[in-house]
Amino acid sequence: MGVTLTEKAAKHVSNYIAKRGKGVGxxxxxxxxxxxxxxxxxxxxxxxAADDITFQSHGVTVLIDPKSLPYLEGTExxxxxxxxxxxxxxxxxxxxxxxxxxxxxxx
Amino acid sequence: MxxxxxxxxxxxxxxxxxxxxxxxxxxxxxxxxxTVRSGLxxxxxxxxxxxxxxxxxxxxxxxxxEVGYEPQxxxxxxxxxxxxxxxxxxxxxxxxxxxxxxxxxxxVDAPGMVKLRTVAGIKSPVEISAEILSVxxxxxxxxxxxxxVGAVITVPAYFDDAQRQATKDAAKLAGISVLRLxxxxxxxxxxxxxxxxxxxIYAVYDLGGGTFDxxxxxxxxxxxxVLATGGDSALGGDDFDHRIFCWIxxxxxxxxxxxxxxxxxxTRAREAKEYLTYHSEAPITARLxxxxxxxxxxxxxxxxxxxxxxxxxxxxxVKKALRDAGLSASDVKGxxxxxxATRMPQIQRAVGEYxxxxxxxxxxxxxxxxxxxxxxxxxLAGNRAAGDDWLLLDVIPLSxxxxxMGGIVEKVIPRNSTIPSAxxxxxxxxxxxxxxxxxxxxxxERELVSDxxxxxxxxxxxxxxxxxxxxxxxxTFQVDADGLLSVSACEQTSGVEASVxxxxxYGLSDDEIAGMLKDSMEHAKxxxxxxxxxxxxxxxxxxxxxxxxxxxSDGELVSAGERGRIDVAITKLQEVAQSENRRHVxxxxxxxxAETKEFAARRMDKSIRRALxxxxxxxxxxxxxxxxxxx
Numbered sequence: 001m002g003v004t005l006t007e008k009a010a011k012h013v014s015n016y017i018a019k020r021g022k023g024v025g026x027x028x029x030x031x032x033x034x035x036x037x038x039x040x041x042x043x044x045x046x047x048x049a050a051d052d053i054t055f056q057s058h059g060v061t062v063l064i065d066p067k068s069l070p071y072l073e074g075t076e077x078x079x080x081x082x083x084x085x086x087x088x089x090x091x092x093x094x095x096x097x098x099x100x101x102x103x104x105x106x107x
Numbered sequence: 108m109x110x111x112x113x114x115x116x117x118x119x120x121x122x123x124x125x126x127x128x129x130x131x132x133x134x135x136x137x138x139x140x141x142t143v144r145s146g147l148x149x150x151x152x153x154x155x156x157x158x159x160x161x162x163x164x165x166x167x168x169x170x171x172x173e174v175g176y177e178p179q180x181x182x183x184x185x186x187x188x189x190x191x192x193x194x195x196x197x198x199x200x201x202x203x204x205x206x207x208x209x210x211x212x213x214x215v216d217a218p219g220m221v222k223l224r225t226v227a228g229i230k231s232p233v234e235i236s237a238e239i240l241s242v243x244x245x246x247x248x249x250x251x252x253x254x255x256v257g258a259v260i261t262v263p264a265y266f267d268d269a270q271r272q273a274t275k276d277a278a279k280l281a282g283i284s285v286l287r288l289x290x291x292x293x294x295x296x297x298x299x300x301x302x303x304x305x306x307x308i309y310a311v312y313d314l315g316g317g318t319f320d321x322x323x324x325x326x327x328x329x330x331x332x333v334l335a336t337g338g339d340s341a342l343g344g345d346d347f348d349h350r351i352f353c354w355i356x357x358x359x360x361x362x363x364x365x366x367x368x369x370x371x372x373x374t375r376a377r378e379a380k381e382y383l384t385y386h387s388e389a390p391i392t393a394r395l396x397x398x399x400x401x402x403x404x405x406x407x408x409x410x411x412x413x414x415x416x417x418x419x420x421x422x423x424x425v426k427k428a429l430r431d432a433g434l435s436a437s438d439v440k441g442x443x444x445x446x447x448a449t450r451m452p453q454i455q456r457a458v459g460e461y462x463x464x465x466x467x468x469x470x471x472x473x474x475x476x477x478x479x480x481x482x483x484x485x486x487l488a489g490n491r492a493a494g495d496d497w498l499l500l501d502v503i504p505l506s507x508x509x510x511x512m513g514g515i516v517e518k519v520i521p522r523n524s525t526i527p528s529a530x531x532x533x534x535x536x537x538x539x540x541x542x543x544x545x546x547x548x549x550x551x552e553r554e555l556v557s558d559x560x561x562x563x564x565x566x567x568x569x570x571x572x573x574x575x576x577x578x579x580x581x582x583t584f585q586v587d588a589d590g591l592l593s594v595s596a597c598e599q600t601s602g603v604e605a606s607v608x609x610x611x612x613y614g615l616s617d618d619e620i621a622g623m624l625k626d627s628m629e630h631a632k633x634x635x636x637x638x639x640x641x642x643x644x645x646x647x648x649x650x651x652x653x654x655x656x657x658x659x660s661d662g663e664l665v666s667a668g669e670r671g672r673i674d675v676a677i678t679k680l681q682e683v684a685q686s687e688n689r690r691h692v693x694x695x696x697x698x699x700x701a702e703t704k705e706f707a708a709r710r711m712d713k714s715i716r717r718a719l720x721x722x723x724x725x726x727x728x729x730x731x732x733x734x735x736x737x738x
Binding site: 012013015016019020026027031039040041042043044045046080082083084085086087088089090 | 116
């Protein structure tokens with residue numbers, strides 16, 4: 001299991017890291033907040049923490065802290081376009097319900 | 108499901124709290140909007156993938172508006188109601204607009220800024236610009252999936268207060284909160300990352316559709332100083348199209364064309380120009396309404412030849428700007444290319460040859476200003492990465508000051524001061540019992556008010572009556588991060604206050620600014636002389652008034668003979684004060700001072716006696732006693 005990126009998402013991440021000029025990978029996580037309890041964290045990572053769990057997906061290193069992993073297990077990160085908007089999308093099988101826009105969710 | 112962007116470490120936004128900020132390049136010909144996505148500055152496109160939005164607004168009879176490509180192509184059908192290049196009119200009076208008679212719009216001369224009569228009513232340039240900004244805002248909000256927290260909008264470096272204020276007002280009208288107005292060349296430099304790495308002199312060469320701007324910037328410690336600007340407000344890529352158009356007419360020996368045919372050939376000319384950027388020859392074919400078939404080939408060699416004078420016309424202002432900045436081409440560390448027309452190889456070559464270096468051109472020259480603005484907007488909105496806490500500073504293009512007696516300018520904030528900036532200076536009253544003070548705010552480099560530009564006037568009233576020179580009036584000039592000025596005055600002893608936010612009614616053109624700077628250098632000596640003369644005249648007037656006031660109150664202290672000599676000296680001084688000879692003024696002042704010296708001494712004695720009268724020596728304290736003993 002673990003966490004994966006779609007090929008499209010991985011391509012965008014690699015491109016962003018290259019343009020940014022530094023970074024060891026992509027950090028995913030969850031934290032409690034928002035209208036439905038949990039919110040995603042999606043950040044560049046400049047260092048790997050000692051307890052980080054790492055995954056490799058299409059050449060991108062994905063870092064997840066152990067507390068977040070249970071909520072993300074099996075998640076696939078995709079890159080999508082919706083009209084003029086575009087960005088990353090979490091396809092997370094653990095989510096039971098989410099707020100209208102999906103920015104925060106419950107497991 | 109919301110679409111997320113990658114944040115800097117530790118900067119993930121809370122749900123529904125993304126700080127969406129954009130950079131907007133509100134251009135004369137085209138406008139763009141850009142944002143930072145996952146750390147990368149990108150220009151936002153419309154539904155058809157087009158990133159440029161032609162700055163053309165069409166008003167319909169029912170009040171509806173159209174902005175962009177549609178009205179641009181149908182401009183000739185309804186010229187009076189289709190407003191293009193409205194940027195030229197921002198913050199301008201009718202008399203400020205070049206070739207106003209050849210512009211097809213129905214101008215209404217309103218105080219401050221021209222307005223345009225359209226089928227949908229009278230519109231100000233601010234309202235028309237707001238239409239363009241509204242479209243960009245809608246595009247940005249659709250692309251970012253939420254409301255904007257704010258935008259950085261770019262303006263030409265030479266834009267004065269009126270033009271900047273008009274731009275801000277347009278944004279407000281479009282519902283955009285302006286994080287900062289940013290100079291276009293500065294934005295271009297930011298896009299190339301010059302802000303965080305480079306120090307030194309940079310030139311920004313901006314050849315747009317209809318305007319040419321050159322800016323010389325000095326970068327040090329995150330501060331962008333605009334050392335000089337120059338350009339040609341009637342020179343751009345369109346002129347290159349026109350040269351090709353004329354060449355077609357001449358070579359094909361065409362009879363005068365209908366306006367439709369002319370437009371068709373102009374379009375073909377533009378296509379040929381763009382084709383030649385990547386090819387050595389361009390085919391031009393068109394079937395005219397007369398049935399004539401135009402079928403010719405334009406080679407790079409011919410294109411270079413027919414446009415050589417245009418290319419040279421851009422180098423002249425470059426030389427001049429460098430000269431104004433007191434620099435030579437070899438001092439320039441890098442040249443940033445901006446504007447679609449800089450894609451033309453002959454432009455790249457000419458600029459490269461002049462500066463003896465390859466210009467920076469790896470970013471899309473149409474987008475570079477918007478990209479820089481987006482980078483800045485992202486930082487100002489608070490999306491900065493750790494350790495990325497630099498603040499970009501811009502500077503004031505022309506000194507700000509106020510008028511003092513004799514029409515002399517006292518500069519309060521000198522040119523090239525970094526903004527935001529606040530400076531205060533103390534002034535005082537000129538006459539006994541003066542209860543009000545007129546404050547005249549001016550902008551410019553010259554020493555005399557008549558040679559500078561008047562920005563605003565206001566009055567400080569309610570100063571308690573005091574002798575001349577006793578009031579302490581603190582005048583504070585404050586320039587915010589957008590380069591907008593507010594001035595306040597406060598009498599320190601009484602706390603009386605007055606202030607004004609400067610919204611000057613008329614703008615200055617870049618030529619005028621360049622001209623004013625040049626004048627200040629050429630006239631430096633002359634100005635210094637005139638300033639000294641004006642100062643002497645003011646001093647003379649003050650002296651005469653002081654003596655007259657003294658004679659009025661203590662006239663009994665002078666003998667008739669003395670009085671006669673003093674009167675002669677006064678008349679003499681009043682006479683020479685009108686002349687242009689400063690030496691005569693100072694000599695006459697010395698004379699008057701000499702004649703009144705004893706009188707002044709007697710007055711002093713009298714006032715001391717008056718102060719001591721009726722008091723016992725013991726009350727005056729030990730110091731005086733000791734003194735008395737010694738004597």
